[in-house]
Amino acid sequence: MTTILIMTFTGIGLIGVLGFAGRRKPAADLSEWAVGGRNFGAVSMWFLQAGEVFTTFTFLGMAGLAFSGGVAALYALPYVPIGYMVLFFLAKRLWSLGKERGYLTQGDYLEDRYDSKLLGTVAAVLGVVFVLPYLQLQITGLGLIVQLVTGNSSSGTLSMIIGSVLVVAFVLWAGLHGVAMTSYFKDVIMLIVLGVLLVAIPSHFAGGVSAMFHRIDKLHPEMLTIHAGPADQVWFTTSMLVSAIGVGLMCLPHAWPAVMSARDPKVLRRNYTWMPLYELCLLMPIIVGFAAILVLKPGSSANGILLTLSKQVLPAWATGLVVIAAIATAMVPAAGILIGISSLVARNIARVQGERTQFWINHGTVVAACGLSLLLAIFRPDLLANLLLLTYSGTVQLAPAIALGFLTRRPVGKVPILAGLFVGELAVIWLTFWNKDLAGNVNVGLIGLAANLIVLTLAAPAERLLARRTTPASDKQVAMTA
Amino acid sequence: MRPYHLIPAVPALALALMPFLPFVNTDGLWFGLPRMLVWGAAWCVLCTPALLLTERQMAREGAELTDTTATVTTAEGVDQ
Numbered sequence: 001m002t003t004i005l006i007m008t009f010t011g012i013g014l015i016g017v018l019g020f021a022g023r024r025k026p027a028a029d030l031s032e033w034a035v036g037g038r039n040f041g042a043v044s045m046w047f048l049q050a051g052e053v054f055t056t057f058t059f060l061g062m063a064g065l066a067f068s069g070g071v072a073a074l075y076a077l078p079y080v081p082i083g084y085m086v087l088f089f090l091a092k093r094l095w096s097l098g099k100e101r102g103y104l105t106q107g108d109y110l111e112d113r114y115d116s117k118l119l120g121t122v123a124a125v126l127g128v129v130f131v132l133p134y135l136q137l138q139i140t141g142l143g144l145i146v147q148l149v150t151g152n153s154s155s156g157t158l159s160m161i162i163g164s165v166l167v168v169a170f171v172l173w174a175g176l177h178g179v180a181m182t183s184y185f186k187d188v189i190m191l192i193v194l195g196v197l198l199v200a201i202p203s204h205f206a207g208g209v210s211a212m213f214h215r216i217d218k219l220h221p222e223m224l225t226i227h228a229g230p231a232d233q234v235w236f237t238t239s240m241l242v243s244a245i246g247v248g249l250m251c252l253p254h255a256w257p258a259v260m261s262a263r264d265p266k267v268l269r270r271n272y273t274w275m276p277l278y279e280l281c282l283l284m285p286i287i288v289g290f291a292a293i294l295v296l297k298p299g300s301s302a303n304g305i306l307l308t309l310s311k312q313v314l315p316a317w318a319t320g321l322v323v324i325a326a327i328a329t330a331m332v333p334a335a336g337i338l339i340g341i342s343s344l345v346a347r348n349i350a351r352v353q354g355e356r357t358q359f360w361i362n363h364g365t366v367v368a369a370c371g372l373s374l375l376l377a378i379f380r381p382d383l384l385a386n387l388l389l390l391t392y393s394g395t396v397q398l399a400p401a402i403a404l405g406f407l408t409r410r411p412v413g414k415v416p417i418l419a420g421l422f423v424g425e426l427a428v429i430w431l432t433f434w435n436k437d438l439a440g441n442v443n444v445g446l447i448g449l450a451a452n453l454i455v456l457t458l459a460a461p462a463e464r465l466l467a468r469r470t471t472p473a474s475d476k477q478v479a480m481t482a
Numbered sequence: 483m484r485p486y487h488l489i490p491a492v493p494a495l496a497l498a499l500m501p502f503l504p505f506v507n508t509d510g511l512w513f514g515l516p517r518m519l520v521w522g523a524a525w526c527v528l529c530t531p532a533l534l535l536t537e538r539q540m541a542r543e544g545a546e547l548t549d550t551t552a553t554v555t556t557a558e559g560v561d562q
Contacts, residue, residue: 078497078522081529085490088533121512137513210514221509233501242496254518273537275538323556 004149004288007320008327012163015331018185019170022178032294033175034104034177034343035261040180042267047183048176048258049271050278054190055117055333056141059285059326060355064302066289068164072231073286081276082213083247091259091268093406094250098260105340106253106398107348112406115415123398124348126425127253128341130394133372134252137339139164139370139377141303142330147325148304149311163331164374171335172218172363176257179335186328193325196318197310201291204313212291220293230441238443243392245449249402251395254340277432334370342366391430393445397424397452416459426454451465486539490532499509 027033040048065073087094106127111120116451142163147156170178170411198209203417206212216223226233233249246252262268285306292305300308310322404410428448430464431439439447500521501507512520 013543071516073516074522076498077526078500080527082497085494085529085533088490088536089487210511213511213515217509217511223558224509224518225516226507233507237498241495269537273530273533276526276533280523280525283519286519 003316003321004320005155007317008146008149008155008159008262008323009162009434011327012159012166012331014168014324015182015185015328016170017275018182019166019178019335020173022170022181026173027177028177029355030343030346030362031102031104033359033362034257034339036100036176036180038261039263040176040258040261040267041263044180045258045262045267046271046275046278047187048180048261049275050187052255052333052336053259053279054187054281056138056145056326056330058139058282059190059329060145060303062282062285063289063292063306064304066286067292067296067300067305068302069231070220070225070290070293072226072236073289075236075380076243077279077282077286079240079243080247080279082244084250084272084275085151086244087250088269088272090248090406092265094259095262095265095268103260104257105343105347106250106402107344108258109256109405110398110401111348113410113415114401114414116418119401119414119418120348121351122355122421123401124253124344126398126421127344127395128349128369130391131337131341132369132376134391135334135341135369136253136373136376138334138337139373140202141375142327142334144303145307145323145326145330148307149319153204158328158349160374160377163327164334164370166329167335167338168367168370169339169364174262176339179332179339182328182332182335186325186332189321189325189328191281193322194281194288196314197306197322198284200313201288201309205295205309209474212294216290216293221336222317223290223293232441235441235443238441238446240447242396242443242445245399246392246396246445246447249399251398251402252340252391253395254337254343257339257343257361258336274413286299294446338366338370341369345369380395391429393427393443396445397421397428397448399449400452400456412456412460413463415463416456420452420454420456423455424448428450484543486536486543489536489539490529493525493529493532496528497522500525 033035047239058482062073062076065076097103097109101108101112103112104122107124107169110123110480111117139160142162143156145156146159147153150156151431159333170182174181202209202212206215214226224235241360250256259268288306288309292300292309295312307322307326309320310319314322342362342365345365346358350361351360352358352361398421400420404412404417425448428444431447484561500518503521504522506517510517
């Protein structure tokens with residue numbers, strides 16, 4: 001136990017040190033801090049983008065989903081490749097607009113494309129509100145990891161506090177460069193650990209991966225199919241679709257700084273081409289989760305199964321390495337999310353005069369957002385997977401606005417976009433918190449998106465008609481040419 | 483919409499329809515692994531060749547477009 005505990009806190013410290021090593025001097029302005037001067041090459045971009053995909057949810061949540069729902073966990077496999085195939089086509093336009101118009105955030109893009117500060121602010125507020133649980137998820141996951149391996153809740157709380165303080169410190173110092181530096185370490189150690197677990201756990205409990213699945217096929221064949229129940233075909237397809245739209249149209253605000261930091265659009269396109277292969281790594285925790293079906297009792301804590309099995313199979317020092325990898329999947333994405341949230345607040349919500357003030361508001365937001373998430377993680381922890389789905393269903397309501405913004409000649413103005421967004425978010429919040437059974441197994445984000453699009457489709461011609469009646473010239477304003 | 487846009491649609495559709503294909507969403511194994519897992523992994527792998535092919539088509543079409551523009555410009559130059 002002492003070995004694991006020492007390795008845990010050493011790992012947290014090491015990630016902090018690597019984050020600081022991302023820069024020799026602190027960044028002088030927000031652009032340098034948030035998008036690294038738009039000079040990131042293919043390797044840095046690769047790890048930054050992978051950093052968004054491989055999080056605590058991947059490491060712990062995927063194994064847990066496979067344990068509780070079998071192949072239903074595979075909903076997480078296709079959505080990133082599908083999203084990347086959309087981004088493959090949009091990358092050049094997105095990057096060129098960002099470079100020409102100086103975007104740092106999602107809010108900058110929407111504000112500029114629709115010539116509306118209100119839309120930029122609304123999108124930024126929604127981004128912060130819906131992504132804050134995602135930040136909390138990483139911190140909660142960090143505490144859960146330590147608590148599971150040490151069996152001590154105070155060690156879990158202490159690790160959350162130390163981890164959060166270090167993340168805030170290196171993010172303030174090094175910005176996106178710090179995230180990139182820690183991402184290299186995170187992906188390397190995560191792949192090594194998952195590779196070892198993929199071999200060790202099925203071999204130990206069932207004599208190998210194939211033998212394990214043959215036993216599951218015999219004893220629990222229902223785990224190999226998507227069937228009636230809470231994780232049925234409707235749940236699988238709609239959850240996958242919402243997540244794919246979220247990735248493909250860059251609905252999550254913390255995805256923007258990484259893309260804006262690319263040196264040129266070719267770097268982005270190359271990464272989107274090869275990233276689907278990297279996505280196969282997701283299968284590793286899923287296969288480990290299947291092993292738990294044969295070993296653990298149904299109803300065991302789903303989020304902790306990967307670490308529980310690791311402890312049973314590996315020596316203490318190797319379990320320590322698993323813990324370091326798991327901690328990295330919490331701390332590195334948390335750092336990336338903090339950059340996304342703080343730049344939204346500084347650029348699109350606070351709206352202060354002067355670059356220096358904006359920079360300090362950004363840094364203050366890093367501290368405030370991480371502090372709030374830490375408090376929530378300590379006092380209101382929640383189930384990992386549900387939080388992620390809520391994050392996607394809320395942010396995906398920005399998809400129509402982002403998609404139409406790519407067009408050179410915009411077919412709608414800001415009013416229909418805002419109306420659709422308002423109705424879509426209202427539907428998501430209502431179905432998530434007040435009328436949970438109404439949506440059945442359909443992802444609430446998709447229902448919200450349908451309501452959003454209906455309002456947008458009705459409001460767009462109404463806006464045009466109104467504009468024609470008031471002044472014929474305003475037509476030209478609505479269909480502004482980029 | 484150009485023909486090369488449809489190339490990545492093939493793996494995307496194969497992945498999205500995964501739970502509705504009766505020969506995929508069923509018990510039994512392929513190569514000692516769940517059928518859904520094998521199907522999903524195979525089509526994820528095929529996304530990369532699909533995008534490489536698309537890029538090639540785009541480059542070819544881009545080159546053709548450049549050639550056409552050059553020809554038109556030359557022709558206009560001759561006319562003038």
